[in-house]
Amino acid sequence: MSISGPFTAILVRDVKVALRSGGGWFHALLFYGLFAGLSALAFGPELSALSEAAPAVIWLAAALAVQFAVADIFARDVADGFLYAISAEEESLFGYYAAKASFVAAAIAAPVVLATPLVMAMFGAGPGSITGAAMLAIGLPGLIFLSLFTAAIAAGLQAGGMLAIAISAPLVAPVLIFGVIATEKLLASQVFWSPEAMFLAALTLILGAAMPLFTIAALRAALE
């Protein structure tokens, strides 16, 4: 496989940078925890209200945390010329993209999923806390593919990150809708594979098939 060379090198580089530079991997987790905490303050300490809000809070917090954490991931590589160098070396940017996606999944999304049982338990979600995190893990890859597209648009737009997030935020809606309903059903009836959960998995697969192409096209446009 020709992508193995740059893939491993970029992934190792990004992990090293994230661990070294004040903990880039930690920021999304921090945002996730803070958002949940602030939501709890806003809803008030009533545990019955909190447990009802728990699915909505974790999905919103996770979606925003990933969007914000990923927003400038390509802009840096365009600004310092790294992406130009990669595109001159490689025929396809797919290896580069796969490395970035793997990095986001491992360093940004995985800690968020691992923290979810704790957050849900604090919201009074009870025994559904761990399976709720598993549900988040099904939808989160779809959100990562969307966030990477946002980041690629942000890398090319002079207006910067906020416009890019505003452009792709509407597309987060389906994942959010099905993710929240699936989690609510899970907490209410302990049935994991509700129709909504299957739809959520389908959305992740659709986004995984379509978004890399558009993201790489947007990266190429940013380089032109």
Add this chain to the structure above:
Amino acid sequence: MEQNRKRVFVKAFTEFSNPAKFEALARTVSPYAFGVFLVAGAIGLAVSLFFSPPDYQQGNAVRVMYVHVPAAWMATIAYTFLAAMSAIAFVWRHNVADVAARAAALPGAVFTALALFTGAIWGKPTWGAWWVWDARLTSVLVLLFVYIGYMAVWRSMTDKARAARFARIVALVGFINIPIIKFSVDWWNSLHQPASIIRAGGPSVDGSMLTPLVTMLIAYTAFFVWLVLTGVRAELISVRRDARFRRAPRSVSTVRTVEGAVSDA
């Protein structure tokens, strides 16, 4: 035969990617489109307001339908057109397709806003609420945001060729929302009625209401065609003007025009 038809299609396709040829076509077609809009609009309004019966359940409130349903249809049709033009521009890099996609964005956004607004007016007497977060309403609201985002991409850069490259991609990704709007009433429990015009077994709307509805749809479509053609013509003219100014000698008398061209470059 098949080969021949294909050749004719390709010929037409490449012909009208030539801005001059397209402009000639647009100049011929747009008065007809405007005429159809005026005639169909007048007939459609007259029939829907005066000569169609009130609904047995909704009374006269049903007349909002003749403004609302065509607007909602056009909101999705305009986006489908926009996305198709973007796909053509993305694959074959036709500038006219970019311009056409951009020209469809503002009318599409206005149709979407009109559908949402008239929907609220219609919803109050029939559902008892101006707005509900139901699947169809929410996904159409998302469509409005997608339109706004698409237009924002165009406006965020002065380099139009560069803006076009991003706008195409954003338009194609935003198309994901269109099937969601179409099937939202089937997938979720919704206040919104399921498909009643285009469905297996024929339309479930009575002919006395279908006639003004279809007439209004024709009027809306003709209006949209006229708006897009006019928008494309205006853009092609301004591109040509800029090109002429760019070629103009930079003498004192042309300072103003050179500035105009530079600020556009």
